[in-house]
Amino acid sequence: xxTDEELLARSGTDASAFEPLVERHSRALHGYFARRAPGAxxxxxxxxxxxxxxxxxxxxxxxxxxxxxxxxxxxxxLAAHWRGQERPAAAAALAGEASSDPWNAVDRRLDAAxxxxxxxxxxxxxxxVERELLLLIAWEQLSxxxxxxxxxxxxxxxxxxxxxxxxxxxxALGPSAPLSLTGDLA
Amino acid sequence: xxxxxxxxxxDLLDFPGAGRLxxxxxxxxxxxxxxxxxxxxxxxxxxxxPAGDGQAVELELEREPVAAVVPVRTxxxxxxxxxxxxxxxxxxxxxxxxxxxxxxxxxRSPAADRTAVQEQTGPAPxxxxxxxxxxxxxxxxxxxxxxxxxxxLSRSGTREQPANGLVQDYSREDTGGMAYVICGKPVMxxxxxxxPTDPAALRARLVGKATGEEVAEDLYNGxxxxxxxxxxxxxxRAALFKVLTGIPxxxxxxxxxxxxxxxxxxxxxxxxxxxxxLIIDTGTFHVLESVDTARNDGxxxxxxxxxxxDLIQRTTYLSVGPAWEAPRPSPRT
Numbered sequence: 001x002x003t004d005e006e007l008l009a010r011s012g013t014d015a016s017a018f019e020p021l022v023e024r025h026s027r028a029l030h031g032y033f034a035r036r037a038p039g040a041x042x043x044x045x046x047x048x049x050x051x052x053x054x055x056x057x058x059x060x061x062x063x064x065x066x067x068x069x070x071x072x073x074x075x076x077x078l079a080a081h082w083r084g085q086e087r088p089a090a091a092a093a094l095a096g097e098a099s100s101d102p103w104n105a106v107d108r109r110l111d112a113a114x115x116x117x118x119x120x121x122x123x124x125x126x127x128x129v130e131r132e133l134l135l136l137i138a139w140e141q142l143s144x145x146x147x148x149x150x151x152x153x154x155x156x157x158x159x160x161x162x163x164x165x166x167x168x169x170x171x172a173l174g175p176s177a178p179l180s181l182t183g184d185l186a
Numbered sequence: 187x188x189x190x191x192x193x194x195x196x197d198l199l200d201f202p203g204a205g206r207l208x209x210x211x212x213x214x215x216x217x218x219x220x221x222x223x224x225x226x227x228x229x230x231x232x233x234x235x236p237a238g239d240g241q242a243v244e245l246e247l248e249r250e251p252v253a254a255v256v257p258v259r260t261x262x263x264x265x266x267x268x269x270x271x272x273x274x275x276x277x278x279x280x281x282x283x284x285x286x287x288x289x290x291x292x293x294r295s296p297a298a299d300r301t302a303v304q305e306q307t308g309p310a311p312x313x314x315x316x317x318x319x320x321x322x323x324x325x326x327x328x329x330x331x332x333x334x335x336x337x338x339l340s341r342s343g344t345r346e347q348p349a350n351g352l353v354q355d356y357s358r359e360d361t362g363g364m365a366y367v368i369c370g371k372p373v374m375x376x377x378x379x380x381x382p383t384d385p386a387a388l389r390a391r392l393v394g395k396a397t398g399e400e401v402a403e404d405l406y407n408g409x410x411x412x413x414x415x416x417x418x419x420x421x422x423r424a425a426l427f428k429v430l431t432g433i434p435x436x437x438x439x440x441x442x443x444x445x446x447x448x449x450x451x452x453x454x455x456x457x458x459x460x461x462x463x464l465i466i467d468t469g470t471f472h473v474l475e476s477v478d479t480a481r482n483d484g485x486x487x488x489x490x491x492x493x494x495x496d497l498i499q500r501t502t503y504l505s506v507g508p509a510w511e512a513p514r515p516s517p518r519t
Contacts, residue, residue, distance in 0.1 A: 015229075015232035016232075018228060018232070019225060019228065019229075022221070022224055022225050022228055023221070023225070026216055026220075026221045026224055027215050027216060030213075030215070030216035030220060030221075031211075031213045031215075034213040034214070034216075035211055035213055041216070041220075042216065042217070042219075042220040042223065045216060045220055045221075045223075045224050046220075046223050046224045046227045048224075049224045049225075049227060049228050050227050050228065050231055053228045053231050053232065054231065109210060109211075110207075110210050113206070113209065113210035114206075115203070115206050115207060115210050116203060116206070119203045119206070119207065123207075125323060125487070127485075127486065127487065128486065134199075135211075137198070137199060138199055138204070138207055138208050138211060139208070139211030144198070144370070145370065153458070154403070154404075155370065155404070156369060156370075156401050156402065156403050156404025156405070156407075157403045157404070157457065157458060159198075159367070159369075159370060159404050159407070160403045160404050160406070160407040160457065162198045163198065163367075163407055163411075164478070164499070165198075166198050166199075166200070166201055167499075168321055168499070169201035169202075169203075169204075170201045170202070170346065170354075170356075171319060171321060171333065171335070171348075172321075173201055173202040173203050174201075174202055174346055174348060174354045
């Protein structure tokens with residue numbers, strides 16, 4: 001079976017070589033969108049594949065595997081989606097981040113999944129890049145190196161930030177956490 | 187990336203609640219129609235536009251503005267390669283290192299009275315680290331005074347006990363035990379005695395030929411972890427310190443005080459929007475304090491906008507040393 005890299009390279013002259021990539025990675029990319037923009041995942045999936053196809057000549061293997069590149073494309077599509085949404089000014093101010101940050105949608109998902117409020121608050125307090133790296137690993141099953149390629153930071157920086165994020169989460173959610181919190185931390 | 191490396195990298199998700207966080211990410215697979223629509227869109231594009239005509243896809247970096255770096259006096263003299271005899275004897279005897287005990291002009295730590303010097307000999311199964319940690323919260327009323335914590339590290343993992351006495355166990359049998367992840371590569375507890383004590387050989391062992399920005403912050407972080415959280419022997423500590431100060435961009439400043447008034451040598455590194463600082467006792471090469479601050483004005487922290495120099499986190503190492511016992515994990519409530 002051809003690798004992703006081989007298929008992408010071949011698709012430069014043979015467009016049909018791109019199609020197996022769509023079949024292989026649509027589930028993962030759709031999941032990425034469904035977690036961050038649940039009402040628009042189908043449309044964003046198609047948009048991401050269009051952009052990936054159009055930009056396939058820009059893929060640089062030195063920056064990571066095709067899978068990470070595809071998530072990078074998806075990240076850009078998602079950011080454009082959120083930038084295009086009208087958000088209440090108060091919510092944007094509260095988030096304190098770029099308007100393309102999907103945190104509010106992610107937080108609603110965490111709330112619906114009965115994730116403890118303390119966990120949600122701690123995640124909300126992480127810098128956006130740390131939080132994004134963490135979720136790419138936890139939800140998209142990317143390695144730190146792949147997640148770094150998606151976010152566009154050096155792999156070493158990503159690992160360092162993840163290490164610090166873990167320290168913060170352990171401090172906030174460890175045995176000193178308030179006993180009154182609701183939701184299961186397990 | 188090796189399987190073991192992946193495994194250790196993913197160990198970053200071993201905080202309480204990580205399982206529930208993972209589970210919250212479960213979603214239904216896309217419908218067949220959704221995939222078919224994506225495929226049809228690609229086919230349509232392929233039929234209408236030749237490869238290479240499309241819009242270039244560049245990853246968008248969302249970085250904070252970078253301000254000019256204020257230079258810190260650079261390191262001018264050779265670092266001591268030989269470790270002080272007192273440090274060698276102390277650590278060889280298994281005496282807990284109490285960073286404030288050698289400094290006459292220091293402010294005594296509030297935790298000092300609670301810490302007994304241990305005098306047992308032989309290889310101890312645990313390495314005990316007591317810290318006072320302050321972390322910035324978006325809610326400024328939270329954790330304002332910092333939190334005490336004791337950690338017992340061992341071959342099998344770690345146990346942490348904050349000031350309330352409850353003990354959390356982070357041991358992971360499935361990952362082969364305690365691993366310090368240095369630039370993505372695991373250094374196991376028992377590897378510490380095998381690491382070279384020549385700085386160049388040590389760096390080569392840890393990062394190979396990698397240089398530059400790609401490795402700087404990661405290596406800095408790894409040196410911090412080994413110096414602050416491992417039972418490394420004195421000669422290895424000296425070599426780790428040399429590797430740390432040799433990281434591209436690292437700046438060394440002597441005679442710096444930590445937040446408790448102890449004197450040490452600061453090693454600073456600018457890491458994107460953050461400025462990292464380690465203050466190290468160069469007699470024993472133990473870390474006195476780790477401080478992260480905002481490098482520039484405007485760094486977002488929840489609803490806050492930080493100013494250059496604002497504190498992000500500070501970990502003060504109150505005592506480190508071997509231990510022969512560790513508390514049992516507390517039952518879950």
